[in-house]
Amino acid sequence: MRKVIPQWLDTRRHSLAHIMAQAVLEKRPDAKLGFGPATEDGFYYDFLFATPLTSDELPAIEARMRQIVREDEVFQRGDLAVDEAVAQLEAMGQEFKVEYCRELAAAGNATIRLYRSGDFVDMCEGPHVERTSVIPDDSFALDSIAGAYWRGDESRPMLTRIYGLAFETREELEAFKARRELAKQRDHRKLGKELDIFHISDQVGQGLALWLPNGAVLIDELEKLAKEMEFRDGYVPVRTPHISKSRLYLTSGHLPYYKESMYPPMQLEGEDDYYLKPMNCPHHHIIYASRPRSYRDLPLRLTEYGAVYRYEQSGELAGLLRVRGMWMNDAHLYCTPDQVKAEFIKVLELHRFYYSLFRITDFWVRLSLGDPTSKKFAGSMDSWETTEDMARKALIDAGFPFEEVRGEAAFYGPKVDHQMSNVVGREETASTTQLDLVMPERFGLTFIGPDGLEHRPIIIHRAPLGTHERFVAFLLEHLGGVFPTWLSPVQVRVLPVSEGQQAYGQRVVDALRDTLLRATLDASSESLNKRIRAAEVHKIPNMLVVGKREEADGTVTWRRKGHRLQVTLPLDRYVAALQETIARRLMDNFEDVEVPGFAAG
């Protein structure tokens, strides 16, 4: 799903970054330049300013850029020896460029490339457009301004980043902006409010979501789904507390490897400190270790929709997408070495099932590897190589296209992540599967093999539905808040045509609720039109209109959300049809799905 951007467009965008830097330097000659690359929909350039730049200044910079483009400046390339380049960049006062230049030299580059356009000279690899006039002067626009650390390192200075948008033509630029505006309508924070899904109150705490009744139905249905799937695949449920003594996390290594992300401890006189659990795994490992295990017991698949708490930095929180308290579709599979691969593939298949059930196609799969040069990862090189190789092979065998990314692993092992983007384009991990040789070691987990000796199990950590919070966020945005009947908080809204049919309407609701269908009656004295509109606005999948005719015949007139076509049928036939839709978890919110009982005519 990652976008492929044609080289020429990338070149054009990068050239625009130079043109922007040129325009900025004219206004702020003392600005220090950072990096200025092309992005997925434009470009940015980082600057260090003596006095802060405000977004009010962007229009003037943009206007100057257009002028430069029209002046048809030529990009001239020049390769200099390292010393010369350093001397020149120092003379220009470009300390960040000097730093990077020296680094390139240290990495073995004999020459440094510079580009000149107009009076502006910048150290840069290129390539650029030959002359600025090839860029339509209305195909780009400055977008926003934000802080960004130099070299992405929070211990280094924070620069000011100016983002620009750039496309082939003005029409494409306008289309992009329009699409972005439209996407905001599907923002889960907006839909979550409109549909009464969740509420976040700073009286409770940042990042601590409250599930409203409608949201609670959603997560109940997701849990039901997960429990069914896991039951079939031989998982066994467990339940564990939300807190634990620090000892557990010293054993697991969460202290110190994960301490940054944990809430501070609860301290009690004369007792060990207690921590809120940031992950369920240690509790599950203790369950595994609670009695001797035989190879005949394996794989042991412990599952729990467990609550975990992570102290995310305040600036990272975002609606339900990034929270501090979350319920995770967690499970740990304890396997013998020769079971791992088959189990891992089975877990990947489960992902495939879920993603196709929800019709989610806009994701990409990342194989997240450790980084031997980083202190963020526990365990030996050998075990990392083993698990990384296992994960890679399983992905290939299961037929998953994936990309490998170094340094993204969990601290105890490599991960296979399903990456999704929200409406604003922010990417997050929706699902994760991990391989772990480190925890069995740390917890001294063993099983007795056929040879009568103790062996180490291998652990698969998996959360295909991620956390309720993040998964519902993605689902809301992906479906635009329009849920299939099986997931919908309210499945059926009954609308009496006039007050005379309210009693019949109530009987219909009672009959539906008797069969566990989530039905409500709209008994307000508003016009039928208004009540239909209200049901549509609340995205209720099914409406039953009951008037004199229906009451006389014992029928209901069924109108599905977004459809003008409607059918009248006996109540019991309606119930049967709806139950089939729900039992099969049909995605009846999609046009191409044939809905039982709703044939035309």
Place this chain on the structure above:
RNA sequence: GCUGGCGUAGCUCAAUCCGGUAGAGCAGCUGACUUGUAAUCAGCAGGUUGUAGGUUCAAGUCCUAUCGCCAGCUCCA
């Protein structure tokens, strides 16, 4: 956590630029209407303008601090 922007009724917004003491629609409530497929009409109620200081005769509007939200960075399910 950092950089920048923004906080006005349950929601969406107006009054902020150029200080003169807060207004609308929707939702809610009441009444009338008894409705046949996307907003019936009328009325009522609702805000010490996030919070705390300050400047001023006067602050929603200006200043400071603080809390929260948004975008990005860093970080992650």
